[in-house]
Amino acid sequence: MVQKVLVASFVALFVGALLLLLWAIVRFGFVSARRTRGAAGRLRDPDPAAVERVVGFAPPPALAAFYRESDLAARTEVTLVDGAASPPARWFVGAFIPLAAPDVREWRAVSGVPGVPVATDGDKGTYYVAADGAVRLRSPDVPGGDVVVAAAAADFLRLPVEEEPAGRAAIECPDHGAAYATFVCRHLADGSGRGFVCFDDPDDPYPDAWCEACEATRARAGGWDEESERVAGITVRCHHCYRAIRERAAARPAT
Numbered sequence: 134m135v136q137k138v139l140v141a142s143f144v145a146l147f148v149g150a151l152l153l154l155l156w157a158i159v160r161f162g163f164v165s166a167r168r169t170r171g172a173a174g175r176l177r178d179p180d181p182a183a184v185e186r187v188v189g190f191a192p193p194p195a196l197a198a199f200y201r202e203s204d205l206a207a208r209t210e211v212t213l214v215d216g217a218a219s220p221p222a223r224w225f226v227g228a229f230i231p232l233a234a235p236d237v238r239e240w241r242a243v244s245g246v247p248g249v250p251v252a253t254d255g256d257k258g259t260y261y262v263a264a265d266g267a268v269r270l271r272s273p274d275v276p277g278g279d280v281v282v283a284a285a286a287a288d289f290l291r292l293p294v295e296e297e298p299a300g301r302a303a304i305e306c307p308d309h310g311a312a313y314a315t316f317v318c319r320h321l322a323d324g325s326g327r328g329f330v331c332f333d334d335p336d337d338p339y340p341d342a343w344c345e346a347c348e349a350t351r352a353r354a355g356g357w358d359e360e361s362e363r364v365a366g367i368t369v370r371c372h373h374c375y376r377a378i379r380e381r382a383a384a385r386p387a388t
């Protein structure tokens with residue numbers, strides 16, 4: 134008898150859990166998709182007045198202007214770079230969320246953000262504009278509360294998009310964080326090299342580069358050979374380091 138009751142309770146628990154799971158799938162999958170159907174059409178047609186009725190405050194005018202005018206609004210999977218932060222901050226955007234009542238209502242329910250959800254972070258996080266006008270990121274992956282991304286929506290939406298160099302390995306730079314691998318001679322890498330020499334490649338914003346001394350060795354050898362490559366000691370630097378090296382070389386008078 135006791136066993137029968139136990140089995141019955143387990144079955145009840147199991148069925149309950151299954152129903153809960155089904156509800157979650159329907160609630161956040163199917164229903165979400167249905168409620169936010171037509172989102173692509175609403176993306177470039179913001180409705181700030183309707184959003185104000187949902188969130189209880191007026192979205193900043195820069196936000197509506199962004200959706201109407203900026204091509205960035207329609208882009209997905211982009212990284213915005215805040216060069217004013219030190220080290221520069223990189224904000225990955227999975228997709229922008231339309232400034233329209235159905236989308237804002239649904240994203241607030243799913244993410245729990247208190248303001249106007251603006252974009253997804255490509256994972257589980259949501260960028261939103263708070264009542265004080267600041268842009269914050271709420272993500273279950275970031276413990277310890279929401280992260281301030283920008284003081285105002287206009288600042289966030291103005292950030293330049295980081296164009297990813299094709300075919301480059303992703304690396305973690307100690308100074309710049311997530312970045313792409315580029316190659317320079319060890320003299321350019323350690324700051325001792327003069328000049329900046331590289332083969333021009335219109336398809337590659339970061340062609341391998343070396344200093345004047347390495348170029349002299351290479352010219353004597355009639356091209357790269359074992360000896361000139363040994364002298365150059367080609368080294369990996371991130372693409373931000375590469376830009377800084379190139380700018381330093383351009384700023385310094387030739388010797």
Ligand SMILES: [Zn+2]
Nearest residue numbers: 318320344347
């Ligand atoms: Zn060199």
Ligand SMILES: [Zn+2]
Nearest residue numbers: 306309371374
């Ligand atoms: Zn770097």
